[in-house]
Amino acid sequence: MAIDNNKLVQILRKVADPQSGNDIISMRLVEDLKLEQDSVSFSVNTAGLKDTEKFQLHENIQSAILSEYPEAKVNIHFVNKNETKRPLGQVKNIIAIASGKGGVGKSTVSVNLALGLKELGARVGLIDADLYGPSLPTMLGIQDLKPKIREMYGRHRIEPIEKYGIQTISIGNIVEADKAVVLRGPRLGGIIKQFINEVLWPELDYLVIDLPPGTGDIQLSLVQTVPVTAAVIVTTPQEVAVSDAIKAMNMFRLENINVPIVGVVENMSWFIPEDMPDKKYKIFGEGGGKNLAKASNSVLLAQLPLITDVRVASDNGEPVVIQENHLAREYYIEMAKKTMQQVAVRNEVLAPTQVVGVNIQQS
Numbered sequence: 001m002a003i004d005n006n007k008l009v010q011i012l013r014k015v016a017d018p019q020s021g022n023d024i025i026s027m028r029l030v031e032d033l034k035l036e037q038d039s040v041s042f043s044v045n046t047a048g049l050k051d052t053e054k055f056q057l058h059e060n061i062q063s064a065i066l067s068e069y070p071e072a073k074v075n076i077h078f079v080n081k082n083e084t085k086r087p088l089g090q091v092k093n094i095i096a097i098a099s100g101k102g103g104v105g106k107s108t109v110s111v112n113l114a115l116g117l118k119e120l121g122a123r124v125g126l127i128d129a130d131l132y133g134p135s136l137p138t139m140l141g142i143q144d145l146k147p148k149i150r151e152m153y154g155r156h157r158i159e160p161i162e163k164y165g166i167q168t169i170s171i172g173n174i175v176e177a178d179k180a181v182v183l184r185g186p187r188l189g190g191i192i193k194q195f196i197n198e199v200l201w202p203e204l205d206y207l208v209i210d211l212p213p214g215t216g217d218i219q220l221s222l223v224q225t226v227p228v229t230a231a232v233i234v235t236t237p238q239e240v241a242v243s244d245a246i247k248a249m250n251m252f253r254l255e256n257i258n259v260p261i262v263g264v265v266e267n268m269s270w271f272i273p274e275d276m277p278d279k280k281y282k283i284f285g286e287g288g289g290k291n292l293a294k295a296s297n298s299v300l301l302a303q304l305p306l307i308t309d310v311r312v313a314s315d316n317g318e319p320v321v322i323q324e325n326h327l328a329r330e331y332y333i334e335m336a337k338k339t340m341q342q343v344a345v346r347n348e349v350l351a352p353t354q355v356v357g358v359n360i361q362q363s
């Protein structure tokens with residue numbers, strides 16, 4: 001029986017890539033597919049796989065095809081094309097949320113941006129890269145959950161935790177909060193790499209990364225592990241916050257790092273008392289977000305009000321975006337829309353980001 005091209009692709013969609021857990025068609029690992037009656041040949045990119053995994057993959061492909069076409073002559077070439085296989089190839093956009101100072105609202109922005117993008121129809125993941133002070137488990141109300149560990153092709157893989165329709169991982173779900181603070185230097189980089197390479201991320205439109213404040217080991221490990229599509233800088237309106245934010249921003253703009261800044265979020269722009277929602281008190285001054293946007297040659301993605309109930313929502317694990325009638329919800333949805341637009345512009349105008357190590361080798 002002649003092999004049907006579409007049917008063959010459907011069969012290969014059921015075979016998992018040992019590295020990502022996604023199927024080998026979605027991961028674009030299959031190339032040069034040739035069909036002739038009951039013979040089929042194609043190549044599979046196995047860069048980064050161990051021999052045992054290659055062996056298993058070969059067997060899985062064979063048996064998937066033979067179960068549908070028992071007479072088929074199957075010819076699989078394994079090729080090693082490292083340059084075409086980037087980490088997180090199943091993720092379209094990786095967005096880092098950064099700031100100079102601590103406590104300006106990165107985590108609140110990250111959670112609500114992720115949920116806002118999801119609300120707009122995107123497939124979204126969220127990494128808590130703040131390994132010293134993970135706050136996303138509380139903000140999402142998943143403090144008591146542990147990610148499932150799955151064995152795939154003899155390797156242990158971590159399944160992200162799903163909440164409110166987004167996929168997420170945090171050190172806070174893996175170790176006790178008081179043990180996370182003892183993690184140092186090289187260990188931190190190792191964990192960031194694990195969050196990228198050993199978590200079974202599905203196909204995603206956006207992966208949002210909540211960073212710790214400043215420009216330390218974690219930021220560096222991130223850009224050395226994965227091509228970060230864009231960075232968003234969070235600041236409060238006052239001048240001192242802006243000068244710190246410029247330092248954070250400059251790290252992304254270093255020649256060999258080169259992650260575009262797509263925008264600035266000004267948080268706590270004015271205080272809105274809940275009993276007088278028409279009032280605006282500019283308690284942290286004004287202009288910071290606009291100035292920073294100018295300095296980074298990007299745009300102001302949002303000015304977010306300071307509202308007691310935004311803090312309460314985070315503490316209760318029910319972020320404002322999932323609360324239909326929340327006073328602040330629209331601000332975050334608008335921020336997500338604008339971020340989506342700016343990332344699209346970035347992808348239109350600029351070349352894809354390179355992982356930092358690769359750049360250094362080229363220069």
Ligand SMILES: Nc1ncnc2c1ncn2[C@@H]1O[C@H](COP(=O)(O)OP(=O)(O)OP(=O)(O)O)[C@@H](O)[C@H]1O
Pocket residue numbers: 099101102103104105106107108109130133135211212213267268304305306307308309310311312314315
């Ligand atoms: N717009 C806002 N209105 C009210 N409270 C807010 C707002 N933004 C943030 N908060 C609150 O301020 C505190 C700090 O916010 P958050 O944890 O998001 O900051 P961060 O920049 O991630 O801090 P860190 O640098 O410690 O990681 C939290 O309690 C949060 O709920």
Ligand SMILES: [Mg+2]
Pocket residue numbers: 106107108130135210211212
């Ligand atoms: Mg934080």
